Amino acid sequence: xxxxxxTLGMPGLPLSEVASLVAGGGFHGVELRVHPEEPVHxxxxxxxxxxVVEEFKEAGVEILALAGxxxxxxxxxxxxxxxxxxALAELAxxxxxxxxxxxxxGGEQSREEADATAxxxxxxCAPLAADxxxxxxxxxxxxxxxxAAAARVAARVDHPSVGVLWDxxxxxxxxxxxxxSYTALHGHLGYTQVKDAPSRExxxxxxxxxxxxxxDEVVSAVCASEPAGEFGTGAWLCWExxxxxxxEAPSAAPLLAEVARHLRGLHAAAVGEPPLxxx
Numbered sequence: 001x002x003x004x005x006x007t008l009g010m011p012g013l014p015l016s017e018v019a020s021l022v023a024g025g026g027f028h029g030v031e032l033r034v035h036p037e038e039p040v041h042x043x044x045x046x047x048x049x050x051x052v053v054e055e056f057k058e059a060g061v062e063i064l065a066l067a068g069x070x071x072x073x074x075x076x077x078x079x080x081x082x083x084x085x086x087a088l089a090e091l092a093x094x095x096x097x098x099x100x101x102x103x104x105x106g107g108e109q110s111r112e113e114a115d116a117t118a119x120x121x122x123x124x125c126a127p128l129a130a131d132x133x134x135x136x137x138x139x140x141x142x143x144x145x146x147x148a149a150a151a152r153v154a155a156r157v158d159h160p161s162v163g164v165l166w167d168x169x170x171x172x173x174x175x176x177x178x179x180x181s182y183t184a185l186h187g188h189l190g191y192t193q194v195k196d197a198p199s200r201e202x203x204x205x206x207x208x209x210x211x212x213x214x215x216d217e218v219v220s221a222v223c224a225s226e227p228a229g230e231f232g233t234g235a236w237l238c239w240e241x242x243x244x245x246x247x248e249a250p251s252a253a254p255l256l257a258e259v260a261r262h263l264r265g266l267h268a269a270a271v272g273e274p275p276l277x278x279x
Contacts, residue, residue, distance in 0.1 A: 001219075001222075001223070001235055001236075001237060001263075001264070001267040002028045002029065002235060002236050002237075003026070003027045003028055003029070003236070003237055003238075003239070003260055003263055003264070004027060004028065004029035004030055004031050004062075004064045004065075004191075004236055004237070004238040004239070005022050005025070005027045005029075005030055005031070005238065005239050005241075005252075005256065006030070006031040006033065006067060006193070006238055006239065006240040006241070007030060007031065007032050007033045007038065007040075007067075008031075008033050008067065008240055008241065008242055008243065008244050008245075009239070009240070009241030009242070009243045009244075009252035010243065010252055010253070011033075011037070011038070011243060011244040012037060012038060012039075013039075014039060015039050015040070015052060015055045015056070016055055018030065019055050019056050019058070019059035019061050020059060021253050021256060022059070022061050022256065023059040023060055023061050024256070024257075025253075025256025025257045025259070025260055026256070026257055026260035026261070026264075027061070027239075027256065027260055028061070028062060029061060029062035029063065029064040029236065029238075030056065030061055030062070030063055030064060031064055031065045031066070031067050031101070031193075031238050031240070032052075032063060032065070032066050032067065032095070032097070033067045033244075034066045034067060034068045034069070034088060034091065035069065039052075040052060040066070040091075040095075042084075042087040042088060042091050044091070046094070049091070049094040049095060052095055053094075053095055053096060062096075063095050063096055063097045064097065064098055064099070064191065064236055064238065065092075065097050065098060065099040065100065065101055065137070065165075065190075065191070065238075066088055066091060066092045066095070066097050066099070066100050066101065067101040068084070068085075068088040068100055068101055068102055069084075069103060070084040070085045070088060070102045070103065071102070071103045071104065071105025072085065072102050072103070072104065072105070072117070072118045072121045072122055072138065073104040073105050073106035073107075073109070073114040073115070073117050073118035073143055073144065073153075074105040074106070074107065074117070075107060075109055075113075075117070078120070078121055078124070081121055082121060082124060082125060085100070085102060085121070085122075085125045085136065086125060086128060088100045088102075089125065089128060089129050089132050089134045089136070090132065092132070092134045093132040093133060093134055097134065098134065098135060099134060099135045099136070099137050099163075099165075099190050099191070100129075100134055100135070100136050100137065101137050101139050101165050102122075102136060102137065102138055102139070103138075103139055103141050103142060104118055104138060104139075104141060104142055104143045104144040104149075104150070104153075105142055105143065106118070106142070106143030106144065107143060109143075111149075114143050114144070115152055115153055115156060116156075118138065118144070118153045119153050119156040119157050122136055122138070122153065122154075122157045122159075122162045123157045123159065123162075126157060126159040126161045126162050127161075129161040129162070130159075130160070130161040134161070135160075135161050135162070135163055135190055136161060136162050136163070137162075137163050137164060137165035137190035137191075138150050138153055138154060138162070138163070138164050138165065139164075139165040139167050139170075139193075140164065140165070140166055140167045140170045140171050140174075140181075141167060141170055145170040145171065145173065145174040146170075146171055146174040146175070146176050146181070146184075147164065147166060147171050147176055147180070147181035147182070147184040147185045148176070148180075148184045149174075150164045150185075150188075151164055151184045151185055151188050154188040155188070163188045163189060163190040164185050164188045164189060164190060165190050165191060165192075165193060166181060166182075166185055166189060166190075166191070166192045166193065167193045167195075167240070168181070168192060168193060168194050168195070168213060168215065168218045169193075169195045169196075169197060169203065169213055172200065172213055172214065173200045173203075177214075177217065178214055178217040178218040178220070178221045179217065179221050181218075181221070182218075182221035182222065182224070189222075191235075191236040191237070191238060192218065192222055192236070192237050192238065193237075193238045193239075193240045194208055194213075194215055194218060194219075194237050194238065194239055194240070194263065195208070195213065195239065195240045195241065195242070196208045196209065196210055196211035196212075196213045196215060197211045197212065197213060198211050198212060199211075199212050200212075203242075204246055204249065205241050205242045205243065205246055205249050207241075207255050207258065207259055207262070208239065208259055208262050208263060208266075209262045215263075215266060216266050216269065216270075219237070219263070219266040219267055219269075219270045220266075220269075220270040222235075222237070222270075223267065223270040223271050224270075237263055237267075239259055239263070241255075
């Protein structure tokens with residue numbers, strides 16, 4: 001089990017500081033939020049992309065994935081969405097990231113319409129993603145919050161470069177048990193985002209272990225089989241701490257080391273081994 005941290009938890013922080021904090025906290029990788037208000041976005045020039053790579057390489061931190069904001073199930077014309085996904089995939093290739101997160105965003109469309117739109121667009125982008133060595137991962141979110149819903153789309157595309165990013169909070173809020181979510185994602189799992197919150201209704205971010213999300217069951221489910229997959233991302237847990245959306249939440253930086261210890265402890269319990277003492 002390898003640990004990553006989402007930069008959603010450190011909005012706008014310079015990458016040099018992110019890399020140092022993540023490495024010092026015992027994490028192996030990062031999920032980089034891709035947005036114009038962040039240091040990483042699709043408008044970066046090639047030299048700037050090289051600088052991003054060097055920042056994390058120097059710290060010994062892997063760039064696991066890019067968290068983009070393309071909404072592949074959204075109503076409307078295909079081309080703007082396809083252009084956004086392609087730009088994200090090319091940026092991922094340049095940064096050495098394994099995957100790109102996309103959202104559903106099906107809105108008020110019927111299930112059939114939203115599934116068909118998402119599958120059509122992902123299928124069109126899949127060959128390019130394969131050529132670039134990147135996997136497109138549909139997050140369990142909004143219109144496709146359950147693992148079953150996201151897996152329907154991935155199964156319809158049926159391409160190795162398209163999978164699912166399991167956001168364990170959203171599937172739990174959708175009423176799935178972690179075991180059921182993992183079963184639904186069999187063959188499609190990219191990696192798993194873990195987060196904690198007081199309840200299904202109150203999603204104020206808490207450090208893992210302090211809320212109601214059954215993260216022990218999530219980790220047990222992930223460890224129950226061989227999840228690494230072709231792209232080797234299945235064995236990653238990514239802590240997503242939504243500081244950007246909850247500015248009143250405590251800073252993530254002082255929490256990193258304890259969160260890493262907690263997640264390693266959950267992994268050790270799941271596989272019946274003593275907790276690891278190093279990252």
